[in-house]
Amino acid sequence: MxxxxxxxxxxxxxxxxxxxxxxxxxxxxxxxxxxxxxxxxxxxxxxxxxxxxxxxxxxxxxxxxxxxxxxxxxxxxxxxxxxxxxxxxxxxxxxxxxxxxxxxxxxxxxxxxxxxxxxxxxxxxxxxxxxxxxxxxxxxxxxxxxxxxxxxxxxxxxxxxxxxxxxxxxxxxxxxxxxxxxxxxxxxxxxxxxxxxxxxxxxxxxxxxxxxxxxxxxxxxxxxxxxxxxxxxxxxxxxxxxxxxxxxxxxxxxxxxxxxxxRVFPGPDYAGVAGVDAERGTLAGVPAxxxxxxxxxxxxxxxxxxxxxxxxxxxxxxxxxxxxxxxxxxxxxxxxxxxxxxxxxxxxxxEATRLWVDEPIGEIATPLVSYFVWIGIDPVGALVNAAQIAYARPLLEGTPHERLPLLSAVAPFRVGYTPDSYIDLDPGPMALRHVADIYPYPNTLVAVRVTGAQLREWLECAARVFRRIDRDASEPQLLVDRRTPSYNFDVIAGVDYRIDVSAPARYDASGNLRRDAARIVDLRYGGRAIDPEQEFIVVTNSYRADGGGRFPGLDGRNIVLRAPDSNRDAVERFLRRGGSIPDTRPWSFAPLGRRVTITFDSAPAAARRLAAAPRLRATMREEAGYLRYEYDLA
CATH class of the missing domain: 3.60.21.10 (Metallo-dependent phosphatases)
Known part of the structure; x- marks a missing residue:
């Protein structure tokens, strides 16, 4: 050459x-x-x-x-x-x-x-x-x-x-x-x-x-x-x-x-990017x-x-x-x-790690699975949110923030980074290794003060994980935009809201505001529409509160609590004290006016848990170790 x-x-x-x-x-x-x-x-x-x-x-x-x-x-x-x-x-x-x-x-x-x-x-x-x-x-x-x-x-x-x-x-x-x-x-x-x-x-x-x-x-x-x-x-x-x-x-x-x-390079992940030869393995002509x-x-x-x-x-x-x-x-x-x-x-x-992670810390009474996060069924997230609120509430007592509504935000982590990377736990004993699986990052627990308007933008930015769905299409449509990592799909507990996936995303995969659009509808607290000026305390992690993921209004300046413990420690403490998993679903899809079928990939093992997800069915399509599932949006 x-x-x-x-x-x-x-x-x-x-x-x-x-x-x-x-x-x-x-x-x-x-x-x-x-x-x-x-x-x-x-x-x-x-x-x-x-x-x-x-x-x-x-x-x-x-x-x-x-x-x-x-x-x-x-x-x-x-x-x-x-x-x-x-x-x-x-x-x-x-x-x-x-x-x-x-x-x-x-x-x-x-x-x-x-x-x-x-x-x-x-x-x-x-x-x-x-x-x-x-x-x-x-x-x-x-x-x-x-x-x-x-x-x-x-x-x-x-x-x-x-x-x-x-x-x-x-x-x-x-x-x-x-x-x-x-x-x-x-x-x-x-x-x-x-x-x-x-x-x-x-x-x-x-x-x-x-x-x-x-x-x-x-x-x-x-x-x-x-x-x-x-x-x-x-x-x-x-x-x-x-x-x-x-x-x-x-x-x-x-x-x-x-x-x-x-990702893997050379390979198809970056095919078509200007300046990249994904087959030969070059960037600007340089081997990579x-x-x-x-x-x-x-x-x-x-x-x-x-x-x-x-x-x-x-x-x-x-x-x-x-x-x-x-x-x-x-x-x-x-x-x-x-x-x-x-x-x-x-x-x-x-060997010391194996002994450490096998330490029992509590029990769960209901199954914990992360297969169906993308359709709003997420008991794992419900557990983490409940643990974060339980940890933060006593620390906020006696402060100027104690009378504000206390919410909690968590994103899913184990939702298919690989086909084996899901949570699937039956009722029974929990060990430290289960908590480490649920929350794999060493983030510390942090609380921020936000307005109703900021809360809405937070959720709009999280909703970028979904592709736009055509309500008039007759063929099944892929739901999740994999350019947005799952750890940027925050679900906020303590409020209720719907996500209109037929609307374009307000933010792009990098967190940039792209258009005057709205996917978050019917955002309510205590059954009432949220006032844009109303204030809330949201418990989250240090990564998000300090600006990770480029969420609007989150840059470290509105932190009201920086705890000494990690979010994982909060979950461990919650389980040791006998905390139960709330049976709640903060969000659901907004009705589209007609039946529309969406699809997403999850583990083949999810098929044995379909009873937890009405209107969901497994297809025969296998994608690199995943199984494709169909869900009807009524």
Missing amino acids: PITRRELLAGSAALAVGFPAIGRAAPRVELRLLETSDLHMFVLDWDYYHARPDPTVGLSKIARLVTEARAQAQNALLFDNGDLLQGSPLGDFVARREGASGAHPVFRAMNHMRYDAATPGNHEFNFGLDFLERALAGAGFPYVSANIERADGGAFLPPFRILTRRLTDDGGVAQELRIGVIGFAPPQIMIWDRGHLEGRLRCGDMVSAARRFVPILRAQCDILVALCHSGIDARAAVDAENACLQIAAIPGVDAIMMGHAH VMPGFWGSHLGVIDLTLAHDGDRWAVERFRTEARPIFAREAGKAVALTEADPAIATIVAPEH
């Missing part, structure tokens, strides 16, 4: 050891770049929530793929792209061990795997800056981040590092190459973890940082690899959350390692990869580097995301075995 103009212009000259002898062809080096991202502490192929093996997750599975990938290539480097330390009960257990000595177990595993470099993701900060810095001290490889710094302007991490490696060329000669590694994280960490980071760190625009540091790094290295804990958005502006495409367009970048979006989440894939970029007597340049490349499992007839089938060495390394924390 001819060298592109971008590659010829990018960077400055870089000399290498082992120049070609007279009469010998210019040397070429085959360099394999390997990536993990969004592991979220799924170190082993184990499901702590259901106490069983899980073939769809695990760094231990990735370790086997890494071993195989290294055996296939003479030269290979391994990187991690962030969101490593939080996301599973193992991560929660390690974070709760105050004063524990020794390296963090995931870094013990990664040191064994010989990682070369890494960058932090946004979830690295969930347990606080002090915990993160103690954990990073155990990493036997460098961390970099070009757009995060101390609040006083000092360095938090180096913006980049140069890895000097002796690589073998196609003639068997050792060539010394300087691989520059630079890292980026979403600036939204200052919103999402405001309570941990305000006054301690600053996080700026990723693209601006890239424009500043890439030329500096390019002048000192032969090949430049960007670790971007970010996804792809062709419309990205300043301070964008997903800016990999814009960073790839900066001259001097040779390869992009992506993450954050929990994104390896899913929880250890589902290993990202691989193969570069053929040619030396022209002056510098190294990318001559050819190939990208792929190698899976650890496949779906066959709706079931997950393992494609690789786990590396037993990883299990041995983390065995003490793994």
Whole structure:
């Protein structure tokens, strides 16, 4: 493949050891770049929530793929792209061990795997800056981040590092190459973890940082690899959350390692996006990869580097995301075995976590399922909302807010991130692992003061999760717009309202106000229409109250209570005290005047719970492990 103009212009000259002898062809080096991202502490192929093996997750599975990938290539480097330390009960257990000595177990595993470099993701900060810095001290490889710094302007991490490696060329000669590694994280960490980071760190625009540091790094290295804990958005502006495409367009970048979006690239997810070749695996012509989440894939970029007597340049490349499992007839089938060495390394924390999450905390009298959230049947959300109100009410007594109506907002988490990611609990004992499954994030409980007008906008923004339904269509219509994550579909308990899905969404998937439209109708409190000036206290989580999800009126300035405990702690306390799950449904669909059939995807196991959802029926259509369900809107 001819060298592109971008590659010829990018960077400055870089000399290498082992120049070609007279009469010998210019040397070429085959360099394999390997990536993990969004592991979220799924170190082993184990499901702590259901106490069983899980073939769809695990760094231990990735370790086997890494071993195989290294055996296939003479030269290979391994990187991690962030969101490593939080996301599973193992991560929660390690974070709760105050004063524990020794390296963090995931870094013990990664040191064994010989990682070369890494960058932090946004979830690295969930347990606080002090915990993160103690954990990073155990990493036997460098961390970099070009757009995060101390609040006083000092360095938090180096913006980049140069890895000097002796690589073998196609003639068997050792060539010394300087691989520059630079890292980026979403600036939204200052919103999402405001309570941990305000006054301690600053996080700026990723693209601006890239424009500043890439030329500096390019002048000192032969090949430049960007670790971007970010996804792809062709419309990205300043301070964008997903800016990999814009960073790839900066001259001097040779390869992009992506993450954050929990998607797989190359692949169909970004097909048709301007500047993206979803089949070949490029952004602005630069090879790129994104390896899913929880250890589902290993990202691989193969570069053929040619030396022209002056510098190294990318001559050819190939990208792929190698899976650890496949779906066959709706079931997950393992494609690789786990590396037993990883299990041995983390065995003490793994066994302690299993004992911890099995601790009984209470009982439930009715089933808890999350299969039917999209049609308003959500006992899991009802439990969390009841727990949040029970926790906050005594803390608001004696304050200027105690006489205001107390509401609670919660979004669903376990509603099909994978076909196995749902809540399905029969009446009976509850353990800590069940609560961790219900509320997987370490958000702290927060209460905000809002007006009726702000409450309506909050719900309008949440309703963007639904596609617009044509009331005159005769064919079934898909209901859910998967561009909006489920954790942005807030349901607010304590009020009653209807959602008119035949109306266009007022807000787009990114939370931008797009049109003068209204989906929220019949919004009432105590049976009466809500006055726009009426005030309420809404219990929510720190992520939402500080601006996560870009909900109007929620930017951290109207917080009236910032509790010391997490939302998960509130649920645990509620169950320990014998709290019961309310049989309530805050919202329903507005009548459309005729029968309209909508469809959504849920787990095949939902079919055994159809008695809880009248007018719902399973179809025979299987979609990547999901089953499609039809529901009639009368």
